[in-house]
Amino acid sequence: MKKLILSAIVLLGAVSMTNASTVSQEVKVTTISVQTEYTEVTADAVPAAVKTALQTAYPGAKLDKAFVNEKKEYKLEISVGDQKATVYSDVNGNWLKI
Template sequence: MKKLILSAALIMGSLSTYAVTAPLQNPQNQSILVQERYVVVETVPDAVKAALETAHPGAILEKAYINEKKEYKLEITVGDQKATVYADAEGNWINK
């Protein structure tokens, strides 16, 4: 009977080594999302205004921002809906 209990304990002990969890990933190796900084501007280039009027006729430009890459963040109102759109200095739309 002692041999049966001892052999069961050995078997259970050997199976527990397979239940070890994988180590956590090193957080230094993970990529970090950097939030771009935008600064409020009073005016936007004519190309951006033209692109806005073409894409969203009747849109009202509420606020405009610019970042270091010369990309514009535009907060607009179309009718009763508000939206945020992004464009470069040439008036090309950017998907964010």
């Protein structure tokens, strides 16, 4: 009886070792393109809500260039004094983190 139990234990150990060595991991990589294409627009084409948000957040800022994408998100190149920055806003003047 001891030999039968010992054989069963050895057999189970061998099977579990075989299963452990054949386990592999599958890695899936998903790429999401965050950058969208922006088209340059004139300062007059920028909605009033975006201009108001710009002046509220950055008093005295000058809008150098404005761009818009198909989602109506605005990329604004601004200058405040001698510093330049690029900020992003939605059509309602809410700031976006890009």
